[in-house]
Amino acid sequence: MFLKKAKKPELIFIVEDNKLYAKTLQAYLKLQFREGTMVETFPVGELCIDNLHRNPDFVIMDYYLNSRFEDASNGFDIARHVKKEKPKTEVIVLSGQNNVEVVAETISQIDCKYVVKNDEAYERVSSIIGHHYK
Numbered sequence: 001m002f003l004k005k006a007k008k009p010e011l012i013f014i015v016e017d018n019k020l021y022a023k024t025l026q027a028y029l030k031l032q033f034r035e036g037t038m039v040e041t042f043p044v045g046e047l048c049i050d051n052l053h054r055n056p057d058f059v060i061m062d063y064y065l066n067s068r069f070e071d072a073s074n075g076f077d078i079a080r081h082v083k084k085e086k087p088k089t090e091v092i093v094l095s096g097q098n099n100v101e102v103v104a105e106t107i108s109q110i111d112c113k114y115v116v117k118n119d120e121a122y123e124r125v126s127s128i129i130g131h132h133y134k
Contacts, residue, residue, distance in 0.1 A: 008033050008034075008036055008037050008133055009033060009037050009057035009058055009129055009132075009133070010036065010037060010038065010057055011037075011038050011039075011040070011054060011055065011056040011057055012029060012033075012037065012038070012039045012040070012056060012057060012058045012059075012060065012129070013040055013041075013042060013048050013051065013056045013058070013059045013060070013061075014026055014029075014039065014040070014041045014042070014060045014061070015041075015042045015043075015044070015045050015047075015048045015059065015060070015061035015062065015065060015075070015078060016041065016042075016043070016060075016061070016062045016065075016094075017043050017044065017062060017064075017065055018062070019041075019043065021062075021117075022041040022043070023041065024122075025060070025094075025122060025125070026039045026040075026041050028122045028126065029122075029125070029126060029129070032126045032129075032130070033126075033129070033130075044065060044073075045061065045065050045073050045074075045075065045077070045078030045081075046073065046078075048061070048078060048082070049078065049081055049082070049085075052082065052085055052086055052089075055086065055089070056086075056089055057089065057090065057129075057132075058089065058090045058091075058092060058129055059079070059082050059089055059090075059091050059092070060091075060092045060094055060125060061075045061078055061079060061091070061092070061093060061094065062075050062093075062094055062095055063075040063076065063093055063094075063095030063096075064095060064096075065078060075093055075095065076093075076105075076110070079091045079093055079110045079112055080109070080110055083110050083111060083112070090112075090113070090128075090129075090132065091110060091111075091112035091113070092112060092113045092114075092115055092125055092128055092129075093110075093112055093113070093114045093115070094115045094117060094121060094125060095114075095115075095116065095117055096116070096117045113128050115128070
């Protein structure tokens, strides 16, 4: 019996207006998935949308994308657009927002995962991605 090598994500987008947070999450995911997985960052969702033709496996985005760039769309709007244009792309909303109503609305309306930004956030994101490839 031959074991199939587990597939890994080929392309992950991180949409985060906090440059340091985006870069550290990018480095963490590159370590977790190593060779064959590209991880790219975007400071606003509009740039992510402009690159959806590249067919990312996952889009990880902050909920408050318009905190630094006031005229930028928020993560909820970008996530909805991603799921509409690329329904097979998995979306993970990553945010410090822990208001239960916001979380429930995001998950139910967009069909995505929601991870609260805390000490375990990177590990949870990696686990969600890895779970798809078991």
